[in-house]
Amino acid sequence: EAGVAQSPRYKIIEKRQSVAFWCNPISGHATLYWYQQILGQGPKLLIQFQNNGVVDDSQLPKDRFSAERLKGVDSTLKIQPAKLEDSAVYLCASSLDIGEAFFGQGTRLTVV
């Protein structure tokens, strides 16, 4: 069974630029999560999708972050414009309705 795929693995951008991350969840998983993990901290949920609907985006900085999940499968997370404090690892995960989440390898973003 293929795992959660994320791209790119690494990204370096200048502040005020825009960036997008892509995630392909495990086939059949209705729930998809995007987490932000700042160095030395635990992952923080940015947004949770159930199929193509948003379940929880309470911690998403909506003035600069946006996410969509096309047709309830792939998802993209966008940051525009980026700030220095957005430097982090962005993790995508998917799960069935209940039980554990399976994670991708993450994208390390550096904003300079």
Next chain:
Amino acid sequence: AQTVTQSQPEMSVQEAETVTLSCTYDTSENNYYLFWYKQPPSRQMILVIRQEAYKQQNATENRFSVNFQKAAKSFSLKISDSQLGDTAMYFCAFKMASGSRLTFGEGTQLTVNP
């Protein structure tokens, strides 16, 4: 809101010995899941073990076992016969059975020394 607390930022253990990582959580719910995830330097978050709150028996996966104390809201991870490959960040996580968000603690960096 649910919170997860890991009070040990760093721990170390000698190879082949046993180590216990602590986790407490706060919730008013009765049906939920608890997890321990391992994150090595490669950043891949890997599930180590899971516990359903309705089960009284503590979960065990090979060298990994938990001590789940529901009344005390405590969920510790015991690693027996520690191996060098166990060196990683370990995160405790909580999820309600209704399919809500997965909430993580701040993590414990475990180092296994040869």
